[in-house]
Amino acid sequence: MVKEIERAGIPVVHICTITPISLTVGANRIVPAVAIPYPLGDPALSKDEEKQQRRKIVKTALKALSTEVSDQTVFDVE
Amino acid sequence: MSAFRIVHYINQFFGQIGGEEMAHIPPEYREGKVGPGLALEANFKGEAVIVGTVVCGDSYFNENMEEAKETILAMVEKAKPDLFIAGPAFNAGRYGVACGAMAAYVKEKLNIPVVTGMYIENPGADMYKTDIYIISTRNSAAGMRDAAKKMAALALKMLKNEKIGASSEEDYIPQGKRVNLFEKLRGSERAVNMLLQKLQGKPFTTEYPMPDFDRVPPNPPVADIQRAKIALVTSGGIVPKGNPDHIESSNASKYGRYDIHGVMNLTSDTYETAHGGYDPSYANADADRVVPLDVLRDFEMEGKIGSIYEYFFSTVGNGTAVKSAKAYAEDFSKELIKENVQAVILTST
Structure with a gap:
């Protein structure tokens, strides 16, 4: 899907846990996620901490969308 | 024991009637072998003979598929074959569809083994590969010798009720069937062998091919x-x-x-x-x-x-x-x- 969205001309960021699959599939902007069943969360954290963590990941995704890339790039969450 | 009887299906081009301008001709039956039938029969080494050949125009078949299938089925049935061979069609699209459709129909209606051959990207391959054995051929008639040899070998195996091996052994297009089998070497040994080949830059065959993925270049970033x-x-x-x-x-x-x-x-x-x-x-x-x-x-x-x-x-x-x-x-x-x-x-x- 990520590739077809890109092909349609819309910049797209892929947030996923298994980045090697994303690289194989052909995503160009990739942000690593937390875990397969909760890519943007963590049940071990408090609700507030969890949301803070989600903010960081989405913020990284927005940064990826605003960044020029020439090749497949993984943007690590700070 | 007398030789097995085979009926062969070919198009107007291989039937030496003509090219695209003769693609409209309806099916006709000829006694004996025609064109590629010679190469096939040479590979049978007397164990099987082509008793008859159906020649049909590619456009005719595809434009009148239901009618053509019935007419050809009647011709095939009359010759009482033990096996039906179509093509090889290489990368000719309409011919491939005709070979696949006809072979699948003969198999279904007459309940005899069938073989065809075509190039992997022939649309007929995707359409019929799960129904019938399609020998994987080159994309042009330059691959006739090799195709005839493999098609004839598979045909003889089926006629003699021998066990048909995996697609990689017989060189037919994979039918998407998984078969349990015992490998000679255990998994760890095969994996290490593969790795050694890879490290030496030598060819190796994966046991789990990944689908082909194409690439799309990244779009410019969002400006604001x-x-x-x-x-x-x-x-x-x-x-x-x-x-x-x-x-x-x-x-x-x-x-x-x-x-x-x-x-x-x-x-x-x-x-x-x-x-x-x-x-x-x-x-x-x-x-x-x-x-x-x-x-x-x-x-x-x-x-x-x-x-x-x-x-x-x-x-x-x-x-x-x-x-x-x-x-x-x-x-x-x-x-x-x-x-x-x-x-x-x-x-x-």
């Missing part, structure tokens, strides 16, 4: 993310509670488009996951963990992004065919373009 309209997409199967579109838990046959007008956050009362490939309890408890709508709403209010597109798209990425996923995204991307969406956040589990 603070004004951009952003859409959310997921393969994590997030759907409104109750899964109104009945998206399947694996090998999804569809995607959903869900209104998030005024929705601030995906709660356990309103959303859940339809995905059958991961533990759903965390996503069911809070679907924002898969589709981060709550955070994106905050960013929208804080002016960090322009707006959120009022629908999100979701499917289940669990054993779902690449072809299906591709089609879903092609489809909803048209809407995203039309609605001036400038960026997409796609999440996967």
Whole structure:
């Protein structure tokens, strides 16, 4: 899907846990996620901490969308 | 023992009637072998003979398929063959479809073994590979010798009721069937051998080929993310509670488009996951963990992004065919373009 969205001309960021699959599939902007069943969360954290963590990941995704890339790039969450 | 009887099907070109200008001719029956039949029969070494050959124009067959199939079936049946061979068709599309269709029909109606041959990208290969044995050939008639040899060998095996090996052994196009077999070496030895080959830059054959993936170059970045309209997409199967579109838990046959007008956050009362490939309890408890709508709403209010597109798209990425996923995204991307969406956040589990 990520590739077809890109092909349609819309910049797209892929947030996923298994980045090697994303690289194989052909995503160009990739942000690593937390875990397969909760890519943007963590049940071990408090609700507030969890949301803070989600903010960081989405913020990284927005940064990826605003960044020029020439090749497949993984943007690590700070 | 007398030789096995074979009827052979070929097109107008190999029947030496003519090229494209003769592709309209209806089927005709000739006694004995014609054209490529000579090469096939040479490989039978007297164990089988081609008793008759049906020659039909490619356009005629494809434009009048039902009628042509019946006419040809009657011709084949009359000759009382033990086996039916069609082609090889190489990469000729209509010929490949004719060979596949005719072989499958003869197998179904006369219940005799059938063999054809074609190039892997011939549309006939994809259409009929699961029904019949299609020897994998080169893409042009330059591969006739090799094709005739392999088709004849497989035909003889079937005639003699011998065990047919795997696609890699007999060189037919894989039928998508999994067969249990015992390898001579155990897995660890095979893996190490493969690795050694790879390290030495020598050829090796994977036991688990990955599908072909093509590449799309990255688009330029979003110029002003603070004004951009952003859409959310997921393969994590997030759907409104109750899964109104009945998206399947694996090998999804569809995607959903869900209104998030005024929705601030995906709660356990309103959303859940339809995905059958991961533990759903965390996503069911809070679907924002898969589709981060709550955070994106905050960013929208804080002016960090322009707006959120009022629908999100979701499917289940669990054993779902690449072809299906591709089609879903092609489809909803048209809407995203039309609605001036400038960026997409796609999440996967």
